[in-house]
Amino acid sequence: MRAITFYEYGSPQVLKCEERPVPTPGAGQVLVRVRACALNAADWHILRADPFLARLAVGLFKPRYNVLGCDLAGVVEAAGPGVTRFKAGDEVMGELGSSNWGAFAEYVCAPEGVLASKPASLGFEEAAAAPLAGVTALQGLRREGRLQAGESVLVNGASGGVGTFAVQLAKALGAKVTAVCSARNQELARSLGADEVIDYSKEDFTRSGQRYDVILAANGYHPLSAYERALAPGGRYVMTGGAGKQMAAALLLGPVRSLGSRKRLGYLTMKSNLDDLEYLRDRLADGSVRSVIDRTYPFEELPQALAYLEEGHARGKVAIHMS
Numbered sequence: 001m002r003a004i005t006f007y008e009y010g011s012p013q014v015l016k017c018e019e020r021p022v023p024t025p026g027a028g029q030v031l032v033r034v035r036a037c038a039l040n041a042a043d044w045h046i047l048r049a050d051p052f053l054a055r056l057a058v059g060l061f062k063p064r065y066n067v068l069g070c071d072l073a074g075v076v077e078a079a080g081p082g083v084t085r086f087k088a089g090d091e092v093m094g095e096l097g098s099s100n101w102g103a104f105a106e107y108v109c110a111p112e113g114v115l116a117s118k119p120a121s122l123g124f125e126e127a128a129a130a131p132l133a134g135v136t137a138l139q140g141l142r143r144e145g146r147l148q149a150g151e152s153v154l155v156n157g158a159s160g161g162v163g164t165f166a167v168q169l170a171k172a173l174g175a176k177v178t179a180v181c182s183a184r185n186q187e188l189a190r191s192l193g194a195d196e197v198i199d200y201s202k203e204d205f206t207r208s209g210q211r212y213d214v215i216l217a218a219n220g221y222h223p224l225s226a227y228e229r230a231l232a233p234g235g236r237y238v239m240t241g242g243a244g245k246q247m248a249a250a251l252l253l254g255p256v257r258s259l260g261s262r263k264r265l266g267y268l269t270m271k272s273n274l275d276d277l278e279y280l281r282d283r284l285a286d287g288s289v290r291s292v293i294d295r296t297y298p299f300e301e302l303p304q305a306l307a308y309l310e311e312g313h314a315r316g317k318v319a320i321h322m323s
Contacts, residue, residue: 001019001020001021001022001105001106001107002017002018002019002020002105002106002299003017003018003019003020003067003102003104003105003106004016004017004067004068004069004104004105004299004302004303005017005018005020005066005067006047006063006066006068007062007063007066008062008063009047009048009049009062009063010047010048011047011048011307012044012047012303012304012306012307012310013303014047015047015302015303015306017299017300017302020105022106022107023107023108023109024078024080024109025078025079025080025083025109026080026081026109027080027081027082028080028081028082028083028111028112028113029079029080029083029109029110029111029112030076030077030078030079030080030083030086030092030109030110030112030115031076031077031078031079031080031107031108031109032072032074032075032076032077032092032107032108032109032110032115033074033075033076033077033106033107034072034073034074034103034105034106034107034108034322035073035074035075035124035128035322036072036073036074036123036124036125036127036128036319036320036321036322037069037071037072037073037103037104037128037319037320037322038071038072038125038128038129038130038132038317038318038319038320039071039302039305039306039309039317039318039319039320040070040071040132040133040161041161041241041309042070042097042132043068043069043070043306043309044306044309044310046058046063046065046068047063047068047306049063065100065101065102067101067102067103067104067105067108068101068102068103068104069096069101069102069103069104069105069108070095070096070097070101070103070131070132071094071095071096071103071128071129071130071131071132071133072093072094072095072096072103072108072110072128072131073091073092073093073118073124073125073127073128074091074092074124074322075089075090075091075092076088076089076090076091076092077107079112080109083112084112085112085115086112086115086117090117091117091118091120091124092115092116092117092118093115093116093117093118093122093127093128093130093131093277093281094110094114094115094116094131094277095114095131095132095135095272095277096108096110096114097132097270097272098114098271098272099111099114104302104320106299106322113272113274114272114274114277116274116277116278116281117281118281119281119284119285121285122284122285124321125291125293125296125319125321126284126290126291126293127281127284127291128319128320129161129291129292129293129316129317129319130165130280130281130284130291131277131280132161132270133161133162133164133165133317134165134169134280134284134289134291135270135272135273135276135277135280136162136165136240136268136270137162137163137165137166137169137216137218137240138165138169138276138279138280139268139270139271139273139276140162140166140216140238140240140268141153141166141169141170141173141175141214141216141238142173143268144236144238144266144268145214145216145236145238146214146236147170147173147175147213147214148174148213149173149174149175150174150175150176151175151176151213151214152175152176152177152178152211152212152213152214152232153166153170153175153176153177153178153212153213153214153215153216154177154178154179154180154205154212154214154215154216154230155167155170155177155178155179155180155194155216155218156180156200156205156215156216156217156218156219156220156222157180157181157217157218157219157220157241157242158179158180158181158185158189158192158194158197158218159179159181159182159185159188159189159315159316160218160219160241160314160315160316161218161314161316161317162218162219162240162241163179163181163218163219164188164192164292164315164316164317165280165289166216166218166240167179167189167192167193167194168192168193168283168288168289168290169280169283169289170214170216171192171193171194172283172288172289175213175214176195177193177194177195177196178194178195178196178197178198178205178210178212179192179194179196179197179198180197180198180200180205180220181197181198181199181200182199182200182201183199183201183202185315186199188292188315192292200220204226205230206222206226206227206229206230207226207229208230210230211230211231211232211233211235212230212231212232212235213231213232213234213235213236214235214236214237214238215227215230215231215235215236215237215238216238216240217237217238217239217240217241217242217246217250218240218241218242219241219242220242221242221245221246222246223249224237224246224249224250224253224254224257224265227265228257228263228265231263233262233263234262234263235263235264236263236264236265237250237254237263237264237265237266238266238267238268239254239266239267239268240267240268240270247267250265250266250267251266251267253265254266254267291316291317292315292316292317293316293317293318293319294314294315294316294317294318295308295314295318295319296318296319296320296321297318297319297320297321298320298321298323299320299321299322299323302320305318305320
């Protein structure tokens, strides 16, 4: 089988397409023929070991995972011992962040617990684009944001992978949604259900006087104090992505600033959860949520696709089609 591999940290130029043996599923695993996969910021962060402290998790001197790729959709080729939920021929979707990555390959073995059945109405690229970004958005809103119907939500970075799902999921959960994005993405945000759209180049929402019950920061930089100022009493700020400085502030200072305050500020670490994945799958199936795909590349051009994603201008997700 073909796989996109890397053995040293660096730019997408260190990625190589090489032949590898098709793996054999172990106990509790299924072998999936990958029909489509999708890119995430986590892929290039690991590729470049950026930030440097990421090496503590993914390999200090050389990468622990030689095949990147978290999101996938495909067809079960074989089931290992003890598998009860899937059989050969089943179409599945899922994310491998809690296992050994490896979706940038024609075949991969995955624990059955990280996969959900793919609706027949859903294309492989659309299904592959959803798991990591969609579950991150869902957990940011429900688990960390404790969002209730009727509350107000602001999504900063509403046109990115997590942001496009967050706008739709917040709306599906009954919230009033404000999207923050660039001028070129305003119509996209409205088409996803945003009640209000703010062009960040013209207006600083943290100084508008408007207060929000939940702020989900999927991208874009503001100091933690600015986000805190824009929260309503009892409001919750959840950071899911953005600059390293912003991440450090949410991780280290968020809990401190939350002490003795009705406001809560923190960073979301997405955790693989089958219930969340199946909830997202069902919303995709009923049409209340859709995957926004900026570009689709053939498997051979995956390094170029990753370079494009790293530029930071993709609207929604970048998908890979396996021929």
